[in-house]
Amino acid sequence: MRILLINPNTSQSVSDLIGSEARRAASASTQIEVVTAPFGVAYIETRFExxxxxYAGATLAAEHEARHDALVIAAFGDPGxxxxxxxxxIPVLGLTESALMSACMLGSRFSIIAISRRITAWYRETVQANGLVDRLASIRCLNQPLRDIGAVQEDHESRLRELCLQAVEQDGADVLIIAGAPLAGLARSIRADIPVPLVDGVSSAVRHAETLIALAxxxxxxxxxxxxxRKxxxxxxxxxxxxxxxxxxxx
Amino acid sequence: MRILLINPNTSQSVSDLIGSEARRAASASTQIEVVTAPFGVAYIETRFExxxxxYAGATLAAEHEARHDALVIAAFGDPGxxxxxxxxxIPVLGLTESALMSACMLGSRFSIIAISRRITAWYRETVQANGLVDRLASIRCLNQPLRDIGAVQEDHESRLRELCLQAVEQDGADVLIIAGAPLAGLARSIRADIPVPLVDGVSSAVRHAETLIALAxxxxxxxxxxxxxRKxxxxxxxxxxxxxxxxxxxx
Amino acid sequence: MRILLINPNTSQSVSDLIGSEARRAASASTQIEVVTAPFGVAYIETRFExxxxxYAGATLAAEHEARHDALVIAAFGDPGxxxxxxxxxIPVLGLTESALMSACMLGSRFSIIAISRRITAWYRETVQANGLVDRLASIRCLNQPLRDIGAVQEDHESRLRELCLQAVEQDGADVLIIAGAPLAGLARSIRADIPVPLVDGVSSAVRHAETLIALAxxxxxxxxxxxxxRKxxxxxxxxxxxxxxxxxxxx
Amino acid sequence: MRILLINPNTSQSVSDLIGSEARRAASASTQIEVVTAPFGVAYIETRFExxxxxYAGATLAAEHEARHDALVIAAFGDPGxxxxxxxxxIPVLGLTESALMSACMLGSRFSIIAISRRITAWYRETVQANGLVDRLASIRCLNQPLRDIGAVQEDHESRLRELCLQAVEQDGADVLIIAGAPLAGLARSIRADIPVPLVDGVSSAVRHAETLIALAxxxxxxxxxxxxxRKxxxxxxxxxxxxxxxxxxxx
Amino acid sequence: MRILLINPNTSQSVSDLIGSEARRAASASTQIEVVTAPFGVAYIETRFExxxxxYAGATLAAEHEARHDALVIAAFGDPGxxxxxxxxxIPVLGLTESALMSACMLGSRFSIIAISRRITAWYRETVQANGLVDRLASIRCLNQPLRDIGAVQEDHESRLRELCLQAVEQDGADVLIIAGAPLAGLARSIRADIPVPLVDGVSSAVRHAETLIALAxxxxxxxxxxxxxRKxxxxxxxxxxxxxxxxxxxx
Amino acid sequence: MRILLINPNTSQSVSDLIGSEARRAASASTQIEVVTAPFGVAYIETRFExxxxxYAGATLAAEHEARHDALVIAAFGDPGxxxxxxxxxIPVLGLTESALMSACMLGSRFSIIAISRRITAWYRETVQANGLVDRLASIRCLNQPLRDIGAVQEDHESRLRELCLQAVEQDGADVLIIAGAPLAGLARSIRADIPVPLVDGVSSAVRHAETLIALAxxxxxxxxxxxxxRKxxxxxxxxxxxxxxxxxxxx
Incomplete structure (x- = not known):
């Protein structure tokens, strides 16, 4: 199986993170490729971005579809x-939708952990468009400027752990979704210390893509x-x- | 006041319809301008279109904003x-949102009359994104190929009247929204024969734009x-x- | 255009506030008249009031309708x-409905700023009856006895500003609705200091009334x-x- | 226990129906009294009525409360x-609310059988205000002019039976609510022929009133x-x- | 009338509490019987329990139905x-459903007071399954280990009073539901000190059971x-x- | 990976169908085992069944869990x-939940095709408990007695195809869920003739189980x-x- 991940942000460092988490999650025989938006912004936080x-993702999808078995829109918020x-x-998946599907199979209510306050409105509307807002316990977020979008995990790990624990203890989350391509892989590294299942968008999307290919x-x-x-x-x-x-x- | 209507379709004939209905609806002192998408499809019916x-609309908005007091995204479905x-x-309005606001001030439940079956899913999701799906009585639509997107009103007027009456009698609509730029002006011409208020997106948007400018x-x-x-x-x-x-x- | 505002409270001082805000908001050629309920309570805060x-408003509407082009029920909560x-x-508008419509064209989620804790349940139910409770970020309210219903703005301006800022920072509001006829005009006077659009019921209702008259x-x-x-x-x-x-x- | 039923319609014949059904439903020791609105319309079908x-009901409630242990607003739609x-x-109950509560204890989804098409919008909004619209399978109604509001049952019994069967077979109702004071008692007389439980507003309200008095x-x-x-x-x-x-x- | 209360927990002490509250609430001529689950857990807090x-309740229902006029599943959460x-x-009632019906006739929004944090998810889902989650103001709970399930009231009365007051003052509750068989009777004993109506599941269920028997x-x-x-x-x-x-x- | 499918019905013929569809869907290295309920009914259609x-499924889960990496409750409706x-x-999956997750990644709205009218209420409530009822376009069902629960597909294939087409053309479904273990495999055999994606519960559950095991x-x-x-x-x-x-x- 060949799966293409389309990063609709222009950051190569985020594409690298995505690619490495995707390869770790994929089945042995699956080939992963990542492409980066040729135009747009460094990382999407708002409806305008x-x-x-x-549009950047659509352009890449049209260009590369023929050589793959499934596409993943690799930004949380699932633009386009x-x-x-x-x-x-071919099947097209998104990070949010994929994470939501994983979360729904692990518990009743989930919280989302996000990298900035500004991004939360867009995430909330994405959950709403998926019809799942009644299962959303909360969205908790970092609230500091990000030094480097490719280094959010190292810079903020302890605050991110705190947000996770608050979502479980104060908001009633049964499952946590670690949101956003810049946090790809964090779920794996903090899993042992958090008392509920942790879901990651990239690995969920890759696995669900394999499933949709297989189910045909x-x-x-x-x-x-x-x-x-046609028109x-x-x-x-x-x-x-x-x-x-x-x-x-x-x- | 100067209001710019942005037609995110590429059809000049539709821009003409929009412009003439907008001028008819505007206050005497308001100046109306219409621009047409330089790229895209002839008329939008699907999520991909x-x-x-x-994106085409956003490009036009960035280019022309400075010279106007409000913008109207002049396609039902409010792309972007x-x-x-x-x-x-400056204030930005859309045809669907504007028509919904007018309709909500005239009755409890509304139906939408649309030009094709394919377009109805997109309209339904737009109403949903506005949080008003519980007030949507029905969407009724033409179900025939359209000979000419600029001539839908002439070609299908009697069927459109029928759809209006069915929405009132069978679906419980208190108000009807005549949807889509190609039907701009139809509400005025059939109003006398339909037993409930008829709302049109273009004229609603122009008037609400004037209101938002005035309310500041x-x-x-x-x-x-x-x-x-900034990033x-x-x-x-x-x-x-x-x-x-x-x-x-x-x- | 002639627009009648019906104050369903018995307070003449509130009618005066309403009238002056309405005249400020109306188009130059619009004539504004205000009538005050001949029976009822000084200001409505509860379902019973x-x-x-x-009923008082309905009585006035029946009496005065013939001489006007639109009516406004000028109490937040839209009684009757x-x-x-x-x-x-002729078109009939309410302060809450009108403010909600304005707010919906300015952002996704709104908060309401109210004059007493008791009044909030009634407001919440009004938003709910409009089908818009999913877009309600919060209702924040004064929680002190009101010395004089006609002087709430002067007496409590700094607390009202605080409530506005809390709604934006803590509740996620994109827009604020300054609720209740006794606060008519406050939006204008504090606008510059609040980081999101402020909506006022009286001015919204007057402008939307003009729109409905024009759209016919x-x-x-x-x-x-x-x-x-008839029966x-x-x-x-x-x-x-x-x-x-x-x-x-x-x- | 003394229970007062307030008929907010002005029809004495409907008050008589209500009174006789209420007495049949009440416990032996309960005293039933019925009062009729001194002003208003013969039977309420619309929001304005x-x-x-x-208001008529509120006036009667204020006048008579002291001598009773509970009040029932005896019009479906629960005005006021x-x-x-x-x-x-003292406890105050309504026919719709009471019927809904009975229905919810007998099945998951209910339909309402009503006496006119016009009345259905008001009923739907009442169910909605009770927060139970997701359990409403349908509202089915007579669609002919009513010769005599006190004789609806005799005049239309066979059509009413048909509506009941359609609600079960086509709409998925588990329970039927026979709505409106003019149909008080019909549930009892057709019960044997209808395959699901039938609920009546008057008898439900009387029994629930006794319950609220007893539970204190x-x-x-x-x-x-x-x-x-106070103000x-x-x-x-x-x-x-x-x-x-x-x-x-x-x- | 003969009403059987089925305790789906295995605790005889809880059955005793249920029985004594049920007898206190029942009409003079009603006979109350309580049976205790022959298998299961001491008190149900989770979906698995x-x-x-x-299943235990269903077994008891099948065994005892013939001798009674109504059954009550006497655990909050209404298992089965x-x-x-x-x-x-014959009619079957549950403690949650019955308490919800009582609460809905006393106010718009209710809070639930519960005996453990773990139990709240199950309660929330029960309210949701009843379609009433929009009227749920909050669930507040004890958060300490329970020494003896039959003695929760004595051990924790002052904390329970506090939770009641917080639900009214901070969460906007109009009515409080004291949840769970181990709290049967608490509503009566603290009623005078709490500013809103208090509803108890056992007494509500017994009274509503009498009503459903009477309404037939x-x-x-x-x-x-x-x-x-049959199969x-x-x-x-x-x-x-x-x-x-x-x-x-x-x- | 070892996945256990638990058939909570007592029909061995249905277990055989489930097992063969599960083996066809599983990855090469996955081992599939099926166990059949030792007590209960031949096929579940109602809440009581x-x-x-x-309970039967829970008993089997407790008995067999230790030897497997994931469990599937293999009846549509997901009992327990x-x-x-x-x-x-270990992860536990259900046929309905799994099919819903697959469907949500293929389109916006789905319909369910079911084997009997009686079963549809239970399915609807399952979708509701998953929070996805707003995406449910319709449930369509066979309405004839079933000769043999293991032979529904052969006996009714042409009617099932018809129901699929009606759901697309009349109800607006983007995706169809072929519901119920007795229809396991039907999706594969009629796929070519139906214009939208077809989803099957057994194959979805097996693949999603592999995913949850892999994601850990x-x-x-x-x-x-x-x-x-513990208690x-x-x-x-x-x-x-x-x-x-x-x-x-x-x-």
Missing amino acids: ALIGA LAGIREAVD PGRARGGSYAPPP PNQGLSAPMQALLARERPPV | ALIGA LAGIREAVD PGRARGGSYAPPP PNQGLSAPMQALLARERPPV | ALIGA LAGIREAVD PGRARGGSYAPPP PNQGLSAPMQALLARERPPV | ALIGA LAGIREAVD PGRARGGSYAPPP PNQGLSAPMQALLARERPPV | ALIGA LAGIREAVD PGRARGGSYAPPP PNQGLSAPMQALLARERPPV | ALIGA LAGIREAVD PGRARGGSYAPPP PNQGLSAPMQALLARERPPV
């Missing part, structure tokens, strides 16, 4: 996920995830044009 | 609305609609870069 | 709003906001009787 | 219920159902004034 | 309630509470087998 | 899932999925007693 990342899922012919549930040709109907378009990249013009077999 | 339209609202310094509630410098924090970015258009780099006065 | 105010909307032939969406003759069916009644004021007996043209 | 009925509950010192849970002196704070009022009936002026012992 | 208690309601031919709404023969269809079974107790094999008259 | 199946998840030390998120020692606190118990099977008495390491 997510809008840019969604639902749209890209409509357009391409079929591509939507009807319903609202069928490919967009005039202009000004798009060649791969994007090709994607929109692709002929699909009828049901 | 909306993702493209959101929340993101653009964060980034620019203040620009968010805190909360989740403050401008995105490294790359590969963006010059106006987009300028927007992200703009210095704002502290509170 | 709202029940009385609803939905009922009066059914009965009269049509009067409901079907659905659940059609006028009540025997007794013991009502002459204008109320006339309203219930009025013949309306069929669709 | 409910607003009038709420929450407000009157705040003001008086205490009168609210705090929270949002404490009596309204200036004007233009109210003497009993209403006395009620608002009543001194209550502190906690 | 509730699963065991549900919905299932047993399907199977037997009919046994479900259709809908999802009809008896389970092969094995390994069940003789009374359980007899219950599943029972022939019921058609509608 | 699910209550019995939950949350309780067993608390008690044992940690066992809950706090929160509401920690093991039940007196009686009358339980030896493995169940051992499970409840097991000593766990502190955090």
Whole structure:
């Protein structure tokens, strides 16, 4: 199986983190590739930045889809996920959605641990769009400027542990989701000290991608995830044009 | 007041419809301008097309904001609305959100009349993202291929009237929203024959834009609609870069 | 345009506040009139007092409707709003509903700043009846006896500012609604110091009333906001009787 | 125990129906009294009529409370219920709320059988205000003009049976609520032919009133159902004034 | 009337408490019997223990149903309630459901006072399954080890009073539910000192059981509470087998 | 990896179906074992039968846990899932939950295809308990007596295909869940003819079980999925007693 992770942020250091956590999580025979957004911002925290990342991710998806069996939109908040899922012919997963699915199989209510206060509104709306806000116990976050987006884990580990414990003891979380690509791998390293299961977006997405490939549930040709109907378009990249013009077999 | 309507579709004929309905609805002293997406698809019906339209709209917003007092994202479904609202310094409105606000002041439950079956999932999710799905009585739609996106009203008027009556009689709608820029103005022309208030997105958005300009509630410098924090970015258009780099006065 | 604001409280000082804020907010050509409930309580804080105010407001609406283009029920909590909307032939607006609509166009989640703890339950239920409780970040309130209902703003301005800041910093509000006719105008005077948009019920209602008059969406003759069916009644004021007996043209 | 049923409609024939069903349902030692609204409409179907009925009911509650152990607002839709509950010192019940409570103890989802299409919006909002709309399977209704509000049962019995069966077979109802004072007693007479439990508002309210009297849970002196704070009022009936002026012992 | 209370815990001391509170609450002519689970745990706090208690309760229900007019599952959390309601031919009530119904007739929002932190998740899910979580103001709980499950009231009365006051003052509760069979009777003894109505599960259930017997709404023969269809079974107790094999008259 | 599927029905033919679909779905190195409930009913359709199946499943889980890496409760409706998840030390999955998780990664709204009308209420409540009822487009079901629970697929294949198409075309489903162990494998055989992805509970559960084993998120020692606190118990099977008495390491 070949799985492509698309980092819709422009930070190569985050892509490296993602790639190494993805390879650790994948089955032995799975090949992992990571691509980084050619345009956009260093790390997405807001709706506007997510809008840019969604378009960057879509561009990369159109360009690389043909060589892979599944795509992962590798930013928590899942920018562009639902749209890209409509357009391409292979499974598309997101870090938030994947982490939520793992969490739901481990307990009733989950909390999310995040890297900045600003990012929490976007995360909350992502959980809401997944229809799972009633199971969200809380979102707890770092509240300090980040020196280096590739070094958040080292710089803030003890505060992150504290947030985890508060979510369990004060907010009633049964499971914790360590959110955001910059925290990929943290769940593994602090697991032993936290009294509830810890879920990570990257490893969840890679494993769930393998599952969707294996289950082969079929591509939507009807319903609202069928490919967009063909119609005039202009000004798009060649791969994007090709994607929109692709002929699909009828049901 | 100067209000810019941004058509995130690439169809000039739809921009013309939007512009003429907007001018009819605006106060005498308001100046209306319409711009059309330089890239994207002829008319947005799906999440993927909306993702493209959101980016096209954001690009236009960054380019033109400075000369206007408010922006309207002039496609039902409001592609990019929340993101653009964060980034620019003037009020930003959308056709769906504006129509929903008008409808909520006229009755308890509303139905939406739409131009294609495919578009309904996207509309439903937009209502949901506005937190108003419990007041949505139904979405009813045309279910035939559209000969010409600029001529939907003429081609399908009698079917559209039928859908309106069914929504009132069978679905319990107190108000009807005639959805989508291609139907701009239809509400006015069939109003006399429909037993409940009819709401149109373009005219609602223009009037609500005037209201927000007049009320001058203040620009968010805190909360989740403050401008995105400044950070490294790359590969963006010059106006987009300028927007992200703009210095704002502290509170 | 002629807009009548109906104060369902019996306090003339509050009517004066309402009138002056309404005139400040209205378009130049709009005429504002305010009437005060002839019976009821000095200011409504509870469901029982709202029940009385609803009837007082309905009586005034029946008496004065003919000379106006729109009515505003000028107490936060909107006593009698939905009922009066059914009965009269012109748009009817309420302070809460109008403020909610403004707030929804400025951010995702809003808080309400209120004048007493007792009043908060009624406000919460009003937001709930509008279907918007999932967007309510919090209600924060003064918790001291009010010396004079017409002087709440002067007496408590610094505490009100504090409540505003707490709602943004601790509760995640994107927008603040300054609630209650006795606080009409406060939003304007403290706006510069608060980091998110501030919304006021009176000015929102006046502007939205102008919008509904201009949009002319049509009067409901079907659905659940059609006028009540004619039937025997007794013991009502002459204008109320006339309203219930009025013949309306069929669709 | 002495229980007063307040008919907020002006129809004596409906009061008679209510009284006879209430006496049949009550425990042997309970005394039932019924009073009829001195002003208002013959039967309430709309929000505006409910607003009038709420005030009429409140007036009667203030006048008669002292001689009873519990009050029942005897119109489905419970006009004024929450407000009157705040003001008086004895338990206050409503037909809808009482029927909902009975239904919830008999199955998961219930349907409501109603006497007119117009009345259904008001009923739906009442269920919603009770927080139970997710358990509402459907509202089914007669859709013909009513010859005589006191004779609905005889005139429409076979259609009412049909509606009951449809709610079970097509809508998934586990329990049926026969709604509206004019249908008081119907549940008893058709019970044998309907495959699910049938609940009636009047008998439920009388029995639940006896329960609340017996349980003696205490009168609210705090929270949002404490009596309204004392404050200036004007233009109210003497009993209403006395009620608002009543001194209550502190906690 | 003969009402059987089934204690799905194995503690005889708790059965004694239940029995004495039930007898105090019942009408003079009602006969109360209590049976104790022959297998299971001393007191149920978790979903797994509730699963065991549900089966123990079902076994007792099958064995004893024939001699009674109604059953009460006498553990807060209502283990097995919905299932047993399907199977037997008489009304079945639960402590949580009954307390919720009482509370809903006394105010808008309620808090639950519980005996341990661990038990609160189960209670919350029970309220959720009743569809009433939007009216739940809070769950407050003791957070100390319990010396003796039959002596919780004496050991912790002053802390329990504190929790009650906090729920009113900090959480906005209009009504308090004293939860759990080990607290049966506490509501009565502290009522005078708490400013809102107090509801107890045992007394509510007994009174509501009398009501359902009196109302005689009919046994479900259709809908999802009809008896389970007859089909092969094995390994069940003789009374359980007899219950599943029972022939019921058609509608 | 060793995964145990627990059939809480007593039908060996259904266990055989489950086992063969599970082996087909599992990774090459995974060992699948299936055990059948020693007591209970042939196939669970109701809440009461699910209550019995939950206890039977719990008994089997206690007995067999030690030899496996994950358990699957192999009946749609997930009887006992949350309780067993608390008690044992390995991941526990259910067919419904697993199918829901797969479906949520393939589209926005899903429908469930079920084998009998009676079973649909239980399925609906299971979706509700998972917090996902807003994404449920519909439940469609066979409505004929089942000749043989092990032969439902052969007997009813064409009707099942019809139900699938109706769910897509009339109910707006993006994904279909083929529900119930007796339909295990049907998704695979009809996939080519249905225009949206088809999800099956058994194969989803097996793959998700492998994922949870691989992710190793940690066992809950706090929160509401920690093991039940040790306390007196009686009358339980030896493995169940051992499970409840097991000593766990502190955090």
